[in-house]
Amino acid sequence: AIADVPWFVALGGPLDREARRRGQTVYLPDRRIPLHPEVLSEGVASLLPDQDTPAFVWVLDLDGIGEIRGIGLERSRVRSVQKLAYEEVQAELDRGEGHPMMVLLQEIGALRARQESVRGGASLNVPEQEVVEEGERLHLGWRRPHPIGDANAQISLMTGMAAAQLMLEHGAGILRTMPPAQAQAMDRFRRQAEALRIPWPTGQAYGEFLRSLDWQDPAHLALLNHATSLFRGASYAAFTSADEIPEDTVQAAIAAPYAHATAPLRRLVDRFVLLVCHAHVQGRAPDPDLLAALGEIPEAMRGSGARAGELERAALDLVEAAALATWQGETFAATVIDRREGKQAEGAAPTRVEVQLTDPPVTAWVPMDADLGAVVRVRLESVDTAARHAEFVAADGVRS
Incomplete structure (x- = not known):
């Protein structure tokens, strides 16, 4: 279930125009600059526990090895019954006390990770630096991923892949694209692995190799940092007819066509992807005003992404310096x-x-x-x- 932001934000209305200007939510150590008014993003439009909330509900049918065999999408109202934290859920699973839904999520996540490996996709297993607020003080820490978090990420990736499949089949939408790593960058990365004495078996895909690295090993950490050079050039591609579909539709890190479709409260593009996909599933053409707007979204995301990245790096540099003083x-x-x-x-x-x-x-x-x-x-x-x-x-x- 994904927040139904279009229920509250009318296409072409004042909220829509301001959201297109902002592009995405910007996160700072002590605040966020929201894409939408907080009465929506932290209130009535958010899937909070114990409130009925409009939502887009994806129904994805999987076979025994985790491949998608059916895609459904409908607008409904949902009621979340509990807010969960990764740490708590992971601890319960580790004790053998996990909720059946979380056990199933873990199982599906493992199947989808295997599908990613078969496709030749890749994920970077690197902890993220984060700023932690404790009272009036800020300090730096590591955001270390939990296995159940990886499983949940696989569900989001699967949803984005389903959205891309729908849009390509029907000839209208916005894809998230990334070119494949350049041969020169891949050769350099392989030489770095050799220099660090980390065996990379011949014939092993680089995605599978990356999954085998452990950031807690100093040599592996160095190599994982260099792997970021393989994940460059991400962009968005909008199209309103089959003739406009880009030549290269694959997001190289995922090794499949992909779209952003699971975070419409914090990212502009997701709202448009959800509306287009819903029209496709319902067997009708997307609204003409919606199609006319698609071409604006890639540039709005590019500009806001650059601004957000610059601001977030400056904030991290400031907190680093203050923490080190x-x-x-x-x-x-x-x-x-x-x-x-x-x-x-x-x-x-x-x-x-x-x-x-x-x-x-x-x-x-x-x-x-x-x-x-x-x-x-x-x-x-x-x-x-x-x-x-x-x-x-x-x-x-x-x-x-």
Whole structure:
């Protein structure tokens, strides 16, 4: 069940126009800049427990190996009975006390992950840095994924793939696209794996290889950071007829056509995808005003994505600097995740390495030399909070 935002936001109305300007919800350490008024996003349009809420309800029929065999989509009203947290659900499953629905979710997630592997899709198993608010203080931590969270993510991916299938079959919609990794980037990544002494069996797809890496291993962490170079060029492609369908419809990381369809309260494009898909399932042509609007959405998402990314990076840099201010002069163990060769010319930049600290969870460039995956010791030399910058140096040039 997905929030039925169009029930509250009329196409072409003032809320729609403002949402197109904003594009998406922007998240900051201590607040969010919402796509929609909070009375909707945190109230009547949200699938909160113990309230009847309009929703798009997807019905996806799967076979025994997790492949989609039937797609349904209807508008209804749903009543959520409980708000769950990944940590609690995972703990119950680990104790063998999981709710039957969560046990089934776990089973379907595993089947869909296997389907992803068969398709040649890939996921990065890297923890995300997050800003944690405790009272009036902010600090940095790791957002570490839980297996049940991965299973839930597979349900979202499956829904997006179903949406893309519907739109391609009927000749109208908006896809989320990504070109395949360039051969040069893939060759470089394979050389990095060799340099880090991480075996990559011949014939093993890179998605399956990535799933085998453990970020808690320093060498694996370094390689996972380099894997981000394989996931570039994501965009949106809108089309209103079969003649306009883009030549390449595949989202390369997923290894299948895909669309954003599960987060209309925080992302503009999902609302339009849901409306188009509902029309397709109902056997009618999408509203002409809806089709006319599709072409605007990719640019709205591109612009808002760039703004949101810039603002979120600046916020993280600021919180990193503030969090590190009390650690000035301290020495830390860190993993080398990247290296840039210095120039020989006088006054040129020296060789530098990018290191990943675990606690606090920050990355930094340090003027020193070391191999990828090596564990080194660095000292926090200075912090300039106003400039959002922290300077690290080699700690006596000693490696751990």
